[in-house]
Amino acid sequence: MNGDQVIGIDLGGTGIKLARFDRSGQRLAEQRIATPQPAVPGAVCMALCEAIEQLDPDHLAGVVGIGLPGPMDAAARVARVCINLPGWLDVPLADWLEPRLQRRVTLANDGNCALVGEAWLGAARGCSDVVLLTLGTGVGGGVMLNGSLFTGHHGAAAEPGLIGLNPDGPPCNSGNRGSLEQYASIAALRRLWDGDPEELNHLANAGDSEAMAVWARYGRTLGVGISSLVYLFTPQRVLLGGGLAAAAVHFLPAVRAEVETRVQAVSREGLEILACQLGNGAGRLGAARLAIDRLLGKDASLQTG
Template identity: 70%
Template sequence: MAQLIGVDLGGTAIKLGRFSLDGELLAELEVPTPQPTMPGAVVIAIVEAVQQLDPERLASCVGLGLPGPMDAAGRVARVCINLPGWEQVPLAEWLEPQLQRRVTLANDGNCAVVGEAWQGAARGYQDVLLLTLGTGVGGGVLLGGRLFTGNGGAAAEPGLICIDPEGPPCNSGNRGSLEQFCSIGALARQSSLTPHELCQRADAGDPEALAIWQCYGRHLGVGLSSLIYVLTPELVLIGGGLSAASHHFLPSALEEVEHRVQRESRQGLEIRRCALGNGAGRLGAARLALDRLLHV
């Protein structure tokens, strides 16, 4: 029986899953992302991880999610602003001879929203905005039930919208982007604690930790407000590693959205955490491989 492999490349970890054609997880693996995250080192790590995950070569194709826009054909990583050396990298062309399988590429946020639409919290919804909060801030958009990638495949980079024109510089060339206020690095500017430690402190009622998460939520709410005005989604999903602390920051984000967005533009809107957690990206990557490489 044909199977699929989905790969989610992040700044600190590469998450892989082997799936049946109906999305059942059959095997999984997580390996560290090489540091520095140069393309050649990542190719080696992915090839070794896929061979470990699927030694009997049961999967016929691979979907790979990366933090940045791809070309329209899903063959070239055009740029990954938080990974060094990632500009116009023909990653599918490099991987296919070594994996001896067809490969397709997609933005990791796009993969996450496709995964949630297939097996998670976005099932049955037509207009969805998903944000991934982690090393960077990414995201994906469904409009009318279809993945929105815009002109040339580069649309839906919600983390790069500006929320403070005088804010910290962003690797994109922008200043004060949402990513500069809602990424792991943004939290590090406010606290020496890791996000996990900060969440634990807040769980224990530490006032300083609670205040940091509340401020984080306000910034997230400001960014969401602009995105909601443009997209008017039915559903906003929050994913990525930092979503584990969503119980601390979503209330202030929701308050900001209610304050800033007129009622007509948020009618029926739901905002909640992803159902699949960090597994959404690899599942969505596998689904895109199914749609692009097997359903042809």
């Protein structure tokens, strides 16, 4: 077993992305599988075991980091709740996986993983204060303040996708109504346009005016939510990741314009709003980095640039 290799996993509502890395963050192998439907804990656990064995049949990696859409316990071994996955309440996923995999396992919020990945090798390098949003099946995210992840009381922060935008808006699985997630997720985009987001992106790339107008409308609403986050954290950068960020070129202008309109100049001084540099790979890279830090004893600041 090679202690210099690590597996990072990004577990989403529709897909699971896995990769094997060395300690420098170089990707050595990768795999993607569909998330079992329904994504109940037992089915996901079995799918993870099979995928990990396929990715690393020779057990070159001795540790595994997994990013999940929700908060973990303080020991990073129990998924406290994943609101968009059925049956995920206090699931001891690390305890389930370790004896099956014969590898050590650590868990983290998927938004935090994406932020750690971007801070290590992506668009947050050299920054001390960053807010990141993942735009996909849900809207997750992470916050870095003074070079460290902000996780709040009992590790449950930050969930920027669950802030409220409209008290009378669509119900959220969190119990909130009109949360940012209800206006910035894939399901929210489909309420604006009845079709696949990738198709909408292709249409906008081809100059279709209707598609471009849909993305602009999406961006304006996303900008309202980001404006509140900027007032709270006054970050150097806001990064947008997840599947919908592939179309960032079409909605970022509207996001930036909305933030400039709503946020006073002193609170957005020097602010950059950008797509994640690592794309959909940020989550699994960050999960791997957290596994290195927690399980292989490498202690380093997130500010690496």
